[in-house]
Amino acid sequence: xAKTTQPNSMESNEEEPVHxxxxxxxxxxxxxxxxxxxxxxxxxxxxxxxxxxxxxxxxASLAIAEDRKSSTLILHRATLRxxxxxxxxxxxxxxxxxFGTGTRLTIIP
Amino acid sequence: GAVxxxxxxxxxxxxxxxxxIECRSLDFQATTMFWYRQFPKQSLMLMATSNEGSKATxxxxxxxxxxxxxxxxxxxxxxxxxxxxxEDSSFYICSAHRQTSSYEQYFGxxxxxxxx
Numbered sequence: 001x002a003k004t005t006q007p008n009s010m011e012s013n014e015e016e017p018v019h020x021x022x023x024x025x026x027x028x029x030x031x032x033x034x035x036x037x038x039x040x041x042x043x044x045x046x047x048x049x050x051x052x053x054x055x056x057x058x059x060a061s062l063a064i065a066e067d068r069k070s071s072t073l074i075l076h077r078a079t080l081r082x083x084x085x086x087x088x089x090x091x092x093x094x095x096x097x098x099f100g101t102g103t104r105l106t107i108i109p
Numbered sequence: 110g111a112v113x114x115x116x117x118x119x120x121x122x123x124x125x126x127x128x129x130i131e132c133r134s135l136d137f138q139a140t141t142m143f144w145y146r147q148f149p150k151q152s153l154m155l156m157a158t159s160n161e162g163s164k165a166t167x168x169x170x171x172x173x174x175x176x177x178x179x180x181x182x183x184x185x186x187x188x189x190x191x192x193x194x195x196e197d198s199s200f201y202i203c204s205a206h207r208q209t210s211s212y213e214q215y216f217g218x219x220x221x222x223x224x225x
Contacts, residue, residue: 032212043113043202043216044153087152094206096143097214099153 004088009104012078020073020103022088027068031090034097035062035073039084044099047073047086083107111137113205115217122193122224129189130220132203138183139205143214144176147200159186193224 005023012018024033035047048055048062050071055062061074075082087102112135122128132142140161145153157167157178165178177189186205190197204216 034212036214036216038153041200041219041221043115043204043219045216046213049212093212094141096155096158097204098155099145101152 004090004100006086006088006100006103008101009106011106011108012075013108014080015077018075018078018082018105020075020086020088020105021070022072023070024088024090025069027090028092030092032093033062033064033068033071034089034091035060035086036089036097036099037082037084037086038102039081044087078105078107080107080109111135111205111207111215113203113215113217115201115203115220117220118218119221120223122222124194124224125192127189127191128193128222129187130201130203130222132186132188132205132217134184134205134215137205137207137215139186139207140183142180142186142203142205144178144186144188145202145204147202147219149200153202156188190222193222195224198222198224 032049032051034049036044038044048060050062063072085102085104087099114133116131142159144156147153155168156171157165159165159178159180161180167173180186200219200221202219204214
């Protein structure tokens with residue numbers, strides 16, 4: 001399985017943008033970049049995914065480097081409810097999701 | 110978004126007994142469901158892939174005779190922890206794909222199992 005590298009933890013102030021980085025230097029051409037997040041004592045929830053182009057949805061934006069070896073999840077205006085562990089996962093279509101250690105995001109009021 | 114439920118949300122059982130956890134896709138059909146386990150302060154670990162109407166595929170190191178998986182319909186998969194021991198205490202989470210969409214997995218809220 002292709003692996004991803006994320007910082008163990010990050011902090012951000014409430015109502016400010018958050019940029020969560022992910023390195024995936026061994027990504028293959030068929031791998032999609034997925035982001036999920038897990039709030040405390042809950043199952044993970046889908047955030048966003050992309051292949052080559054930057055993506056936006058109601059939750060976040062995903063910026064993908066031109067060489068696809070890294071990506072950044074952008075939360076435009078963090079709230080306390082965004083405090084969670086964020087997982088960056090590489091996955092080919094319909095393949096299983098393999099979770100790494102993720103980034104624990106703390107939001108400071 | 111699609112909803113996946115799990116029952117029970119938490120369970121306490123005595124060592125040596127068996128526990129069944131249900132995973133249901135409430136508003137969509139799921140050909141494939143996945144079972145994960147998560148220990149405190151650790152990441153999710155995939156245990157097995159459950160396919161409707163066929164045998165589950167277990168990840169390396171997961172005992173198939175201990176963790177029995179049944180996926181009898183397109184909306185229900187069950188995980189039975191047989192002869193549970195305290196080291197089986199964990200947070201068990203299921204997820205499912207829609208039949209019509211391959212990119213997003215929908216996760217259940219998890220079941221916390223405590224074996225005394």
